Amino acid sequence: MRFHTRKWIKPEDLNPNGTLFGGRLLEWIDEEAALYAIIQLENPKTVTKYISEIDFISSAKQGEIVEIGIEVVKFGTASLTLKCEVRNKMTRQTVIKVDKIIMVSLDNNGNPEPHGKHKVEFVKDRLNET
Numbered sequence: 001m002r003f004h005t006r007k008w009i010k011p012e013d014l015n016p017n018g019t020l021f022g023g024r025l026l027e028w029i030d031e032e033a034a035l036y037a038i039i040q041l042e043n044p045k046t047v048t049k050y051i052s053e054i055d056f057i058s059s060a061k062q063g064e065i066v067e068i069g070i071e072v073v074k075f076g077t078a079s080l081t082l083k084c085e086v087r088n089k090m091t092r093q094t095v096i097k098v099d100k101i102i103m104v105s106l107d108n109n110g111n112p113e114p115h116g117k118h119k120v121e122f123v124k125d126r127l128n129e130t
C-alpha cells in the first residue's frame with residue numbers, strides 16, 4: 001500500500017471527546033480515493049459508489065499526524081475497487097481500515113462509462129508512452 005497523503009490533526013478536526021472526528025477522517029478518505037481514482041482512470045467525472053464496513057481501530061489527538069494509504073484491489077469495467085488504511089505516525093497504530101471503496105467512471109450524462117484501464121499506471125509509464 002502506498003501512503004500518499006499526510007494530515008496534521010488541528011483543533012477543527014476534533015470531536016467533543018477531544019480526538020479526531022470520524023466524519024472528518026471519512027471526508028479525507030473519500031477525497032483521497034477520488035483523487036487516486038481520477039488520476040488512475042484519467043476521468044475527472046469519477047464518483048464514489050460504495051464504501052464497505054469501516055473499522056475505527058484507534059484514534060489520533062490534536063497535533064498528531066496521520067497518513068492515508070490507498071491500494072487498488074481490482075480494475076472493473078467502469079469501476080475501480082480500492083482499499084484504504086490510515087496510520088497514526090506518532091503512535092504507529094492503525095487508525096482505520098476500509099476494505100472496499102468502489103469508484104465509478106462516468107460519461108457526460110452521468111452514466112457508468114468503461115474506463116479501459118487494467119493496471120496501476122505511474123507517471124513514468126505515462127511519460128514513456130508519449
Ligand SMILES: CC(=O)SCCNC(=O)CCNC(=O)[C@H](O)C(C)(C)COP(=O)(O)OP(=O)(O)OC[C@H]1O[C@@H](n2cnc3c(N)ncnc32)[C@H](O)[C@@H]1OP(=O)(O)O
Nearest residue numbers: 030034046047048049050076077078079102104110111112
Ligand atoms: C467523490 C465523491 O464524493 S462523489 C459523490 C458521491 N457519489 C455519487 O453521487 C454517486 C451517485 N450514484 C450514481 O450516480 C450511480 O449509482 C452510478 C452512476 C455511480 C452507478 O449507477 P449504477 O446503475 O449502480 O451502475 P451499474 O450498475 O452499471 O454499476 C457500475 C459499476 O459499479 C459497480 N457497482 C455498482 N453498485 C455496486 C455496489 N453496491 N457494490 C459494488 N460495486 C457496485 C458495478 O459492479 C459496476 O462495475 P463494473 O462496471 O466494473 O462492472
